[in-house]
Amino acid sequence: MDFRNTPSRPSRRGFLALAAATGAATALGGLPTFAASAAPRRPTESPLLAADAAAKNQLWWQAPGSATSMIEQGLPVGNGRLGALASNDPGRELLMITDATLWTGGLNDTLESDGQFPYGRGDFGSLTLLATLAVDIPGHDLGAVDNYRRTLDLAQGLVTATYDIAGVTYQRQVFASRPDDAIVLHFSQQGRGTYTGVISLAGTHGESTTANSAGRYASFGASFANGLRYGAAVTAYSGTGKIAVTGTSISVTGCREFTVVVSGGTNYAPDATAGFRDPSVDPERLARSKVLAAARESARDLLHTHVADFRPVFEQFAVDLGTSSAAQRALDTWERAQARWRDNVPDPEFEAAYLQFGRYLLISGSRGSLPIGLQGPWLDGNDPDWMGDYHTDVNIQMTYWLADRGGLSDTFDAFADYCVAQLPAWTDVTQRLFNSPTNRFRNSSGRIAGWAVAFSTNPYGGSGWWWHPSGNAWLCQNLFEHYEYTQDRAYLAKVYPVLKGAVQFWETRLVTTTVTDASGATREVLVADRDWSAEHGPQDTRGNTYSQELVWNLFENYRTATRVLGRDTGYGETIDGLRQRLYLPEVSPTTGWLQEWMSPDNLGETTHRHLSPLIGLFPGDRIRPDGSTPKEIIAGVTALLTARGMNSFGWANAWRSLCWARLKDAEKAYQLVVTNLRPSTNGSNGTAMNLFDIYETNPGRGIFQIDANLGTPAAIVEMLVYSRPGRVELLPALPAAWAAAGSVSGVGVRGGFVADLSWRDGTVTEVRLTSVGGRSTTLTAGGASRRITLKPGESVTVRSL
């Protein structure tokens, strides 16, 4: 072992300093509202990557999208709050723009006759589109352009399209700037070309756009029935040609280059006591002031400001899974997806790019506003499936499994802040409604405390569809794990009330029952009250594995939190006493599987999408294939996972992959990643042209669900690094396809570390562990282990374990 303690490496962190210099601070608990902000500081030097350096993290295509194919072909940009899909059609650039807070609906606290929540776009609500922006350039019909190419630069957060017409090369860039809080489109050309066209901004709920010729902007504003105000504005400018307001549009005539700036938002506020509104915000007016402020800057400065903000975040993590062939590199992204499936030849660079695309989405969709729901801020209409909401029985949890693993801890804040902001409403609704006599899931004890949610939640404290009693524990699992990664006590203190409320809920919900062990001895145990094993099987069973595991995890984490924070420590011990009395699942003598219910029988669908009974394997880690868990439990878990099968869809495949990674079956874990990369055709399950994950709801109808785009990358990372407090294992499930040589850096490690490692021929050649708060852990690779002790900020590099 070559062992060397060093001070924290400055290089990667140096970029963080650059980011801070732009004024785009990433403080905890920032207000996720559309608000006035100080003028960004502009970088004095270009932060742009050189072309060859940028190419490593670029996806590219040889065709644009169109108005009817945005979900499959639109390229996503986002500043963490505003998201847009861009068509990049030369003759008609189209942006479908979503603000993460543009939700209909409300508290939704009138239960239906069965004690469950309404789930409609009026009552519960739905995420909706803010606006469409079109830039029509009639002379640039796609049928007449050559060498069309568009690129999604993941590292710099930049969409670029280029094409030739009659010897002139035209280029457009689209980016969503967080520092300038706007989406920018810059059109330029090389040659003697000019642009003539029309820029149109339109609402999607019947608003009227008005234009101001003196101000050279167009805008609209309106409000929903729920009182939410919203608005958007666009302006354009050029150093050549003519830009003028024509009717409600902006015309561009004979411009050698021009720039379009669009912004918008709502008066949503993450404050239950204020009814989730900030009455001081006039969104249309604010949008106007933002676009006009940005338009005082050159397009170059806007781009540099954006890249200086985006790139350092992206570069907190890097991955190299091996070298692809020249033939693969010659293919565009869609061709590569097709070839990967057709030929079954590993394409390590493409597979790494898919991981980075997930990180790109997280950066673009989860900074400074509401968290990413089922689609993030990337809609193509006002009726997203399942409202584009927050699903609490795997989807939102999976979405955030990537954050810490993928070097994007800060993107987790949107999720944590959401839970904290919703807590008062969740608590109020739970305590008023959960024990309604018509709610089949009510507490038999008749007592109620803390909070719970339904399967769906909105940003107004509202729940939708059925109560989901275990959902609170699962949300808390994510919240606590983020603490484990960061060791950030201030963060833990922030989310502590959320954890405690969930614990209190469960304290009133557990019931006692008597079980008989294999030996014939009986004992009294605590079990969860009547419930459903997340969308699967009977709806009135007690002690479901799903609930038992989640509550076990919640109680354990809670006790840790009380100790870390020095709060409620006595209560923490009480709760841990309950944890020790929890019934834990057994292996069925009938099926050989870990039981999903307190029954040896298979009460559900063998290949059901959910892996609820495996939640103690992943995302939990009570079940560990390291000798500490009885081997018959490991065998039962393996048998159940095997029975669930290898052929589901998006998030279900990602979860399976994560479980196989935990079981160190690298090839199965990899196969599921590959299955998710399968090109989607006619809505079939798999990956769309723009790499969005598509779930086939009905034959021929596929929808975008973002969770697999983030969960599959999480699985890739989990194949490379496993961690829990006190232990980090390198390359636990490295598939042959990536074994030759590779590296990954910036991987979050539970216990408060970041790992950078490289390998060759399947063996770790070097690892650097940096403490972000952690003090000691055991580093394991290839069967060898080493105890590591570091001070926060210190690094250690190990060359041969």
Added chain:
Amino acid sequence: MQQPSTPRRRLRTGAGRRRIRPGVPLVAAAVAVLLGAGAVPAQAAPAASPAPSDAAPTTVGLAERPFMGWTSWSMQSSKYPGLNPDGDYSYLTEANVLKQADALATKLKPFGYEYVNIDAGWWRDNAWVPTFDEYARQTPDPVRFPRGMKAVANHIHGKGLKAGIYLPVGLEKEAYANGAAPIWNAAGCATADIVYPDLRTTNGWDSAYKLNFDNPCAQKYIDSQAQMFADWGYDFLKLDGVGPGSFKSGDNYNNVADVAAWQKAIATAGRPIHLELSWSLDINHAADWKRYSNGWRIDTDVECYCNTLVSWENSVDDRFADAPAWSRKAGPGGWNDLDSLNVGNGEMDGLTRAERQTYATLWAISKSPLYTGDDITRLDDYGLSLLTNREVIAIDQNGGAPARPVSVAGDQQVWGARNPDGSYTVALFNLGDAPASVTAHWAAFGFTGNASVRDVWNSRNLGTQKNAITAALPAHGSRLFTVRPGTPLATTSYEAESPANTLSGNASVAGCDACSGGQKVGNLYLGGTVRFNNVTVRKAGIYTVTLAYVSGDARSATVSSNSGNGTSVAFPSTGDWGTAETISVQLALNAGANTITVDSGTWYSPDIDKIDVPQTL
């Protein structure tokens, strides 16, 4: 088009549009239909019916190239505002025909358009009631054509154009006159003598009694119609509702004898008349149509019978599936007719710009007759440019064979043909509803390396392109290139029948005159596979692998290399079970030995002759 009798609008749900497609659930009835169609793998279908021994040769000099012109039917059949003010199908009048003839002469004649074709209804009033002369021959409706048909032809000829006219096949029921109408210039013949005693009906609408050519009077009746048209000065006749075809099959609808009689009648009428057959002619009788006529509609009407002239789905896009079967049936003297080319006015046509270009591209590379049904007085600039692109017209008129698909990746298709001058016509199509890039690999055409490329529609030389060309196509879009090849591609052939291969399921080796080595592998259905073993290349990479196959109908197979999942290939029909064609796929191969597998999966695949694998990348 169809003569609109009862109902006027031909329904598009007829049997002619039904075909066995991959993915149809496997049911006993469907299998019976498939086998009954003579499409048993590895067995040739029955040949077309034998030609009558007294058949006359094809009229010399007509249709040396696909004809060009205008037809009245597209506007007649449309509900586009203002076209048919006096009721459905009322557009057809002398005034409108002459107006279009004049516009054709001015705008399109310089580009080769010359036929002005009057379609159905010239002998019917606006209530669709027909008029016949005393000899049971159609006679012009006096409201539509107050000066009669001869005056119209004269006017057309005066513009340097040619005149076309129309008839349904058979003796129209209303002309029967209780069997008593005499036949012109045929002593002793009456309508009763020219039909069957049971008055069996024929044609696509059952609107006529089938002619009985066992009685010489029937030929006389055709002679009398031909002579009438010749006397009026017509140069072109569209004979409609012809079967087998026109969504009909069976003896009563076999109009081969009618078509032969028309050819004979025209030969004696003293005036060359181009004979065009309609619609959806049965490809199993292609030899008959080729022998007796100058062109045949391969498909249903392109018109939509809606508020525009056509629409993409109804039914421009049908031709992509239906044209390949006919690609070897056309040539000088008789061409595959894809129906009218309605691309001249976007609003009236009901198509996007991209769809209009694609429409014109398919017609040109298919060597279809080019006749528009647009209002030539109202062509928009883009429409005029499409109809008058001399390079595109030259492709249509170059006398070469129609293009075929050379690679079909779902909705993204590459079609091509070798031109008489040694260059290649290469068309890229995106039939999908969203933009897509499409790549033509030179290897699919048998050459490699650098080739010079001309973008035909955009009139631009794109210079030298190495190995392939890619273009971004809008939904339903296309690109049309002329490519001058560089180096021939060296390939290694692997015969399907080689004993080195592995067959599974019912796959078996069968004789095949059209195949290299005289053999092929057939019976590839319901899981049957042929695996080529030891396909060897020196360098790992993605190769353009070309499959030679025989398939009397369109079929599919999954083609894969090594452990790959493969690609589902739609094999267009080769037209019959005695013709081999090729289609190319992209497959990764390792350096050294590989396997390539053709798997029928859950349905029926073509018979495989061989594969050709490039020796170099």
